[in-house]
Amino acid sequence: MPFTLPPLPYDVAALEPHLTKENLELHHGKHHNAYVVNLNKLLDGKPEAAKSLEEIIMSSDGGVFNNAAQIWNHTFYWNSMKPKGGGEPTGDLAAAITRDFGSFAKFKEDFTAAATTQFGSGWAWLVSDGGTLKITKTGNADLPMKSKQTALLTIDVWEHAYYPSFKNLRPKYIETFLASLANWDFAAANLAKAK
Numbered sequence: 001m002p003f004t005l006p007p008l009p010y011d012v013a014a015l016e017p018h019l020t021k022e023n024l025e026l027h028h029g030k031h032h033n034a035y036v037v038n039l040n041k042l043l044d045g046k047p048e049a050a051k052s053l054e055e056i057i058m059s060s061d062g063g064v065f066n067n068a069a070q071i072w073n074h075t076f077y078w079n080s081m082k083p084k085g086g087g088e089p090t091g092d093l094a095a096a097i098t099r100d101f102g103s104f105a106k107f108k109e110d111f112t113a114a115a116t117t118q119f120g121s122g123w124a125w126l127v128s129d130g131g132t133l134k135i136t137k138t139g140n141a142d143l144p145m146k147s148k149q150t151a152l153l154t155i156d157v158w159e160h161a162y163y164p165s166f167k168n169l170r171p172k173y174i175e176t177f178l179a180s181l182a183n184w185d186f187a188a189a190n191l192a193k194a195k
């Protein structure tokens with residue numbers, strides 16, 4: 001079965017005014033879709049095509065890895081946001097953030113620094129590393145599962161993610177992600193599964 005583009009978990013205009021409809025049409029409909037089309041082409045007629053996306057990510061490199069990982073990363077990114085998101089997490093996730101970062105304010109500071117300083121294309125992540133929450137950044141298509149970490153939340157800092165809405169202002173995009181878009185319910189569900 002060829003891989004298919006997962007639908008957005010909300011309407012393409014649902015993240016306005018922060019990320020515009022045009023931005024999501026381009027990012028989901030063109031960029032995310034291109035990774036699906038490319039992976040299907042690369043795997044056409046090969047036994048790997050029967051594997052799960054995660055199995056392909058863990059056992060490949062080069063173009064197959066890049067396209068498979070980018071499919072996974074983008075699906076995870078769409079779920080890391082929601083309309084009227086942002087604010088602060090609650091419950092077990094809030095407690096774990098306080099335990100491992102000292103405070104939510106310190107988490108925000110560290111996450112913002114990671115997302116701002118990822119040079120060129122990549123991702124910043126909140127992960128669980130053996131039960132300890134950490135912030136990481138990865139270049140290009142790289143992702144936490146390759147380092148045996150469980151992703152809880154991510155922000156795409158490739159320019160295509162924010163340029164249509166924020167132009168060159170990556171720091172403003174990161175600030176907006178934390179203030180108005182971050183889906184803490186999704187991160188909390190990922191933490192619960194990681195235990």
Ligand code: MN3
Nearest residue numbers: 031156158161
């Ligand atoms: Mn992207």
